[in-house]
Amino acid sequence: MSIHVLGIDIGGTKVAICVANEKGEVLASGRIPMQGEYTEVFPKVAELVRKLLSDSGLSQRDVSACGICAPGPLDLKNGLLLRSPNMHWDKVPIRADLEKELGMPVALENDANAGVLAEWFFGSGKGKKDVIYLTMSTGVGSGIVSGGHLITGTTGNAGELGHVVLNPEGPICGCGLRGCVEAYCGGRSLKMRMQDILRFRPDHTIMRLPEVAGDLEKLGFPALIAGCKAKIPLALEMMDEVAFRLAQGIGVALAAFNPELITLGTTAYYAGDLMFKPLMNYLPRFTWSEFSDHCTIALSGLGLRIGELAGASVAFNTLYERGQWQP
Ligand SMILES: [Zn+2]
Structure with missing residues (x-):
């Protein structure tokens, strides 16, 4: 049986979201512009997640974990995005908010850590x-x-x-x-x-x-x-x-x-x-x-696909560390 995860890649100008499986295949993907305050963007993220799940013929229960990758610095202990030249939001509790919204484990990593996970699992x-x-x-x-x-x-x-x-x-x-x-x-x-x-x-x-x-x-x-x-x-x-x-x-x-x-x-x-x-x-x-x-x-073996799989790889790493998946 296939394992499905959600990957959310937060960049300076957009939020890219995908549904991927354990082979590194992307079943559905979409993006929204990173415009406005967190309280305005978060509902759009939740809405796009629901749309992508329905496009892939899945429900929230079919997805095992969600991974977020974002430019650092991050407060990983508390799951917060912090302000930086690439991020105008500050101390945003995105991990807890998504956990509540999606009802699944959500992990957060910086871009480079997500990148090595993508190369390790799929490259x-x-x-x-x-x-x-x-x-x-x-x-x-x-x-x-x-x-x-x-x-x-x-x-x-x-x-x-x-x-x-x-x-x-x-x-x-x-x-x-x-x-x-x-x-x-x-x-x-x-x-x-x-x-x-x-x-x-x-x-x-x-x-x-x-x-x-x-x-x-x-x-x-x-x-x-x-x-x-x-x-x-x-x-x-x-x-x-x-x-x-x-x-x-x-x-x-x-x-x-x-x-x-x-x-x-x-x-x-x-x-x-x-x-x-x-x-x-x-x-x-x-x-x-x-x-x-x-x-x-x-x-890089994945080349430009790293960005596409980075968030999903963070999710797979959570499953791996919990003993629920082997790369
Ligand atoms: Zn330096």
């Missing part, structure tokens, strides 16, 4: 016990599965590899520290660095790329990738530094967790070999072969 991590997912977009997020369990830590914030400090004299990070992995490899930091270098150089070949068209606001990873494809020396140099610092961060992860698989999502996935090749060249400087020989480092 290239299937059947493995030690898997790390590293995602680079605006920031750098990571989720860690070690010994067959998601590592959450005392307050639910374990796995923040993006804020391992690589150089205390390095560039300032969004978190307030200096020289974090994210300060070198996150999209927001990279954009600021490119803007600093190119602000008064409108004739630079990077500024004249069609992706940039002279607009400093359009600098960032997509522009860097385009610049590397056009073999612009500054772009190649900057990508090289991103790869060097990423290798340094991965060295920390290898030594700490001795994983079997590290999967790279989002920007690394888009950049492909442009980032992956220099990364693999630098890696031996930051880790023993004992670690790297037993670890596959690869671009």
Whole structure:
């Protein structure tokens, strides 16, 4: 008999909801814009859940659990969403409200933890016990599965590899520290660095790329990738530094967790070999072969499907931890 779950993915601009089964198949999905206050959006979430269940021919009793993934920081102990640059709601008790509304267990995790669960259950991590997912977009997020369990830590914030400090004299990070992995490899930091270098150089070949068209606001990873494809020396140099610092961060992860698989999502996935090749060249400087020989480092197996399955994977993790489902 199939097991069904609900997945709710909360982003900066939308709430995406899906009904999925244990094979990672999505039976129905929909989204609503993230507009207005929580008290206005929550009834729409409940309404869309009911519609999706009826579209899939299921009732609430046929669904075993619901998983929510949201950008951090979260208060996992109390199941609250907290205010951040990506979230205008603050201290919203979404877990308790959904439990009451749906009458089923509801779990909450941040995006990167949900991402590693999706890779572990449905992607290239299937059947493995030690898997790390590293995602680079605006920031750098990571989720860690070690010994067959998601590592959450005392307050639910374990796995923040993006804020391992690589150089205390390095560039300032969004978190307030200096020289974090994210300060070198996150999209927001990279954009600021490119803007600093190119602000008064409108004739630079990077500024004249069609992706940039002279607009400093359009600098960032997509522009860097385009610049590397056009073999612009500054772009190649900057990508090289991103790869060097990423290798340094991965060295920390290898030594700490001795994983079997590290999967790279989002920007690394888009950049492909442009980032992956220099990364693999630098890696031996930051880790023993004992670690790297037993670890596959690869671009995400699920690729862009991670987002689709993230919430559902949080739900399946609840069932797994309760002994009600095996991946
Ligand atoms: Zn940081």
